[in-house]
Amino acid sequence: MNIHVVNHPLVQHKLGLLREGDISTMKFRQLTQELARLLAYEATRDFELEATTIDGWCGKIDVQQIKGKKVTVVPILRAGIGMLDGVLDLVPSAKISVVGLARNEETLEPVSYFEKFVDSLDERIAIIIDPMLATGGSMVATIELLKRKGCKQIKAVVMVAAPEGVKVVNDAHPDVQLYAASLDSHLNENGYIIPGLGDAGDKIFGTKHI
Numbered sequence: 001m002n003i004h005v006v007n008h009p010l011v012q013h014k015l016g017l018l019r020e021g022d023i024s025t026m027k028f029r030q031l032t033q034e035l036a037r038l039l040a041y042e043a044t045r046d047f048e049l050e051a052t053t054i055d056g057w058c059g060k061i062d063v064q065q066i067k068g069k070k071v072t073v074v075p076i077l078r079a080g081i082g083m084l085d086g087v088l089d090l091v092p093s094a095k096i097s098v099v100g101l102a103r104n105e106e107t108l109e110p111v112s113y114f115e116k117f118v119d120s121l122d123e124r125i126a127i128i129i130d131p132m133l134a135t136g137g138s139m140v141a142t143i144e145l146l147k148r149k150g151c152k153q154i155k156a157v158v159m160v161a162a163p164e165g166v167k168v169v170n171d172a173h174p175d176v177q178l179y180a181a182s183l184d185s186h187l188n189e190n191g192y193i194i195p196g197l198g199d200a201g202d203k204i205f206g207t208k209h210i
């Protein structure tokens with residue numbers, strides 16, 4: 001299975017705290033941002049650098065800078081918004097593209113309700129963020145939207161992934177690199193990740209899951 005599971009002790013510790021059944025909205029939100037920051041650090045590790053010359057305090061000096069156009073971060077609404085500030089802490093100049101998808105609770109198919117992309121996607125690396133990769137439907141739909149707009153370099157950062165969803169994404173888009181804090185056991189009959197986190201969107205936004 002093509003997924004990079006980040007086994008850093010801080011990631012695994014924070015993920016354990018996030019799995020507490022009676023966690024508060026505040027704590028879930030805070031840990032989501034902290035995890036997003038650490039996962040983004042890993043996901044950007046292979047970014048290409050290029051040399052440039054700047055005016056330093058003692059004259060001209062050679063420094064390194066990230067090559068190419070600015071990254072676009074792509075939160076999948078709603079829950080992806082919970083990870084956004086954490087990622088922007090590391091790539092503060094990133095442009096933001098937004099995709100609104102809600103899973104139909106019966107069919108588990110993603111239903112699209114919003115999209116707004118930045119320009120020049122063919123020249124940018126896209127980092128899709130969403131706490132949960134369950135059946136993979138939402139992730140595949142987002143990747144397809146980005147590819148249709150010309151995007152060629154796509155990474156996806158999730159907190160928890162199910163093997164079923166990873167397979168769906170890998171099979172459809174083997175070029176997309178996946179990063180997660182955990183590859184969990186399986187999906188239950190309602191399409192929820194086990195052990196997972198429950199409904200991440202509801203936990204981040206403080207809405208009740210009915």
Ligand SMILES: O=P(O)(O)OC[C@H]1O[C@H](OP(=O)(O)OP(=O)(O)O)[C@H](O)[C@@H]1O
Pocket residue numbers: 076077078079080101102103104108110130131132133134135136137138139165191200201202
């Ligand atoms: O892999 P999938 O089976 O597509 O499921 C994962 C999707 O489900 C959740 O969002 P949801 O649709 O519940 O919307 P929300 O973010 O508004 O809560 C989650 O944040 C993902 O976007």
Ligand SMILES: O=c1cc[nH]c(=O)[nH]1
Pocket residue numbers: 132134191192193194196197198199200201
């Ligand atoms: O386990 C899951 C699956 C989909 N969406 C969630 O928020 N959690």
Ligand SMILES: [Mg+2]
Pocket residue numbers: 076077078079101102103138201
């Ligand atoms: Mg969603």
